[in-house]
Amino acid sequence: MSKRDNYEAKTEELLTPIVEQYGVSIYDVEYVKEGSDWYLRAYIDKPEGVNIQDCENVSRALSDALDREDFMEEAYILEVSSPGLGRTLKKDKHLEKSIGQEVEIKLYKAVDKQKEFSGILKSFDADVITLEMETGEKTFSRSDIGLIRLALDF
16 A cells, blocks of 8 residues: 555544544545645535535544644645535545536547547446447546546536
8 A cells, every 4th residue: 555545544544533523424535745745635525515614623623633643754734625516536436426417527548539528427337437428328448537527517
């Protein structure tokens, strides 16, 4: 397990009782480097949507738990937020909840001279994602997908 995966898993362990206490759920945890800074991001969610108080409560409790455990070697910036309306669908649990919703897919390399596609998420498995598009059903290899997220429709 990589250091990043280890940090994310340990953070999720610490976060689990905290989110239960505050009536929210874990959407995702990520540990990423942007520029010269490391970020530990916890995305929380609840059916009616999270508010600033939810984020503040979870952030304070998680910060205290991380200080007690002190398992991260590098300095980092802790962020706790909602995954947002155009949330990225990284895990199978995210895809499962999004079946029947409109999504956008961005590919690493063009297919039929196109890198971006949108449609209704019909199904997925370990290897492929299937969208129902205006032109019919289309499958995409998961290894070719750089990003999949919920579509924003204003």
